[in-house]
Amino acid sequence: MTLQAAPLRLSTESATFEADFKARLHWSADTDAAIEQRVADILADVQQRGDAAVIEYTQRFDGLSVASMAALELTQAELKAAFDGLPEVQRQALEQAARRVRSYHEAQKKASGESWSYRDEDGTLLGQKVTPLDRVGIYVPGGKAAYPSSVLMNAIPAHVAGVGEIIMVVPTPKGEKNPLVLAAAYVAGVSRAFTIGGAQAVAALAYGTATVPKVDKITGPGNAYVASAKKRVFGTVGIDMIAGPSEILVLADGSTPADWVAMDLFSQAEHDELAQSILLCPDAAYIEAVQREIDRLLPTMPRAAIIAKSLSDRGALIQTRSMEEACAISNRIAPEHLEVSSNDPHRWEPLLKHAGAIFLGAFTSESLGDYCAGPNHVLPTSGTARFSSPLGVYDFQKRSSLIEVSEAGAQTLGLIAAELAYGEGLQAHAQAAEMRLKTPRA
Template identity: 65%
Template sequence: MSIKIRRLDSRSPDFSARLEQLLAWHEEFDADVHRTVMEILKDVRREGDAAVLDYTRRFDRLEAASVAELELDAGRQELALAAIPAEQRQALEAAAARIRAYAEHQKLTSWEYRDDLGNLLGQKITPLDRVGLYVPGGKAAYPSSVLMNAIPARVAGVGELVMTVPTPDGEINDLVLAAARIAGVDRIFRIGGAQAVAALAYGTETIPRVDKIVGPGNIYVATAKKLVFGQVGIDMIAGPSEILIIADGNTDPDWIAMDLFSQAEHDEDAQAILLCPDPAYLDRVAASIEKLLPTLERREVIAASLQKRGALIQVQDLQEACAIANRIAPEHLELSVAEPEALLLEIRHAGAVFMGPYTAEALGDYCAGPNHVLPTSGTARFSSPLGVYDFQKRTSVIECTADGASPLAETAKVLAEREGLTAHARSAGYRIRHET
């Protein structure tokens, strides 16, 4: 299988324009999808369980007399855990332990202090009461995503975790259920699509309303999450998977080629880019791509991804590579160089950074510990990976003493009067000492 992956050179006069063209990603707005999702949301909000059952029959070809029949009890999770091969169970448990250990370091804690006026100021940290986890079903089943979404919520102290997963034609994925059991999911409903998002966002007679919805899904799920945001919190709307590799030319080119493939195999819109100052090394990686691609099951998807949005880019030096990386703000950034710590100091925008040639991005997808739910499409400039902090709320705490309130009230009164908010001014004024 021959593949033509674009080559760019940072010294070319048109490099900036060509890079922008390469990076451009504008999710197409599908009016038909939007209308369909709007109708589903409206129906579920109005008819509750009845609408959920109807859409589950239509889209998943799954008959049930009630939504209660679509709930899987804890015993079914236990059966799934017992049914999977020991090797898979051990892998899930090992990954879960590492994800949990990392998440423990992310917990925010309440704090307070007294200012020089004697007033108490602080911040109270409270976990969300209930979180909904959307999990794709059928062939697109990802137990790793169950762990990555559920475990931080559990570490945060979320009161209840409700999972929805479609089971088309009744097909249940035991590995997903086993992951849910290991991660501590409380309730599981066999529903999917926009109707599952609607049920979690609005609540039905059987499915409880949640405070936040997390987890990946198709275009219908993503559109539904966008539309219910505000009624309920969401994690993020993720774009195509991305990997950017900065290499010094000393890593086995087969390793680099396979690391590029690891993201390109997600779908045709995924993006895989290599930056290196050595043109001969880029040639070697290109040869490895040609050699290794035919050996992979998803070679057609990988080829389409690399030809559509992939690139091998020659840079002047590793410092310029870091500057380009900051411009791209990739989801995954591999620093396949001898001294990655030095380059890390120059990186400002990336979802996750993988240090050194032995740290394959794939390790982060499953078991390194940090979360694999990451900002995409340049949003790492202002967004962060999913973490425990996404399942905790921050509440400001203020307590003024009689003496401490007076000077604050004087300041507030002046500003409120300037803004024309008389009640604010008078409310503050009551707390000024000696004022009637």
């Protein structure tokens, strides 16, 4: 049977557009109740039994026959050996990508990650102290696919931020270790690495075991079990975000080759059946051309079945009245990846407020951002770009306020604080401020 990818065809001029549009965007982040209960059991078991529980679940879920945690830890020598064993072209690509990612995040740190302070007219010092987290855990997916790019995107900004230790966990079902993932850990400066995954890996990082050190924050994507576990351990540790299915939105004015745009839509659809690929364009003939290219190119794709289901179930080709309207709809969607496929992308960029990453111009394919452009590819999904940001150096730093009140400053601030404290009924607060006053408060 011939596979077909039939994205929903919509027009903003249709009377049913709003209802059809909302239905196509809908995706529930609710986790299956059975998964939630299983995750809760695993977390509690790892918290209680530590390494023994991690070993048991790794044997059960990944099919590994191991007797100790030592067999699940990757040494630095193994990581380097994996790097040295890669073909020269892969070593160069990995190093070049890492260099660009590091360069971008170093610039990010200089722009927003420095401590600062000032003294006001009475000598009081006020400021902010920026310090890195002591230890973070990065989760790297394994199983259906291996993601060395995720290693770079999670570990390098942590390293640039000055994090003391970076602990990587990566499942290796049936014991299959991906050399590119191990090599990426070597290039990115991972401190320790363990071949464990799932909820048990999240639990080990969050609570610590005799072997796996407890971390301060966990970053990185994973399956429903990993997402559920991250939600449950939040508060014990920090987390980056709860990621939904991958998304791409292409704003096109009809000037980009249609096969380029079709392949860009494929680039997210091939992740999984729940991924979402949407085209917004005012040119009906161009939308038809993109559909023809989808039909032509689909049979050539190794993951054609996944792409076809993703595009048919969640994809959309939407004809708008104008590019301005397309930008307004894009802001409503707040996509993870937003391509502005136009001859003049800078004309439209000021109209775009909400997106995880914005890719400007026909030559800027989303896939370049995934691997080597420099900015982070860990991005907010499911509309959360309305209020959240890409992973960055700032996610691996924390800020402490600095306050040094001079004797002169205490005379002014003490009166203000005491007045407000008495108003709140907090006498100890008020008297602590008043004790510093040279002249008792009337």
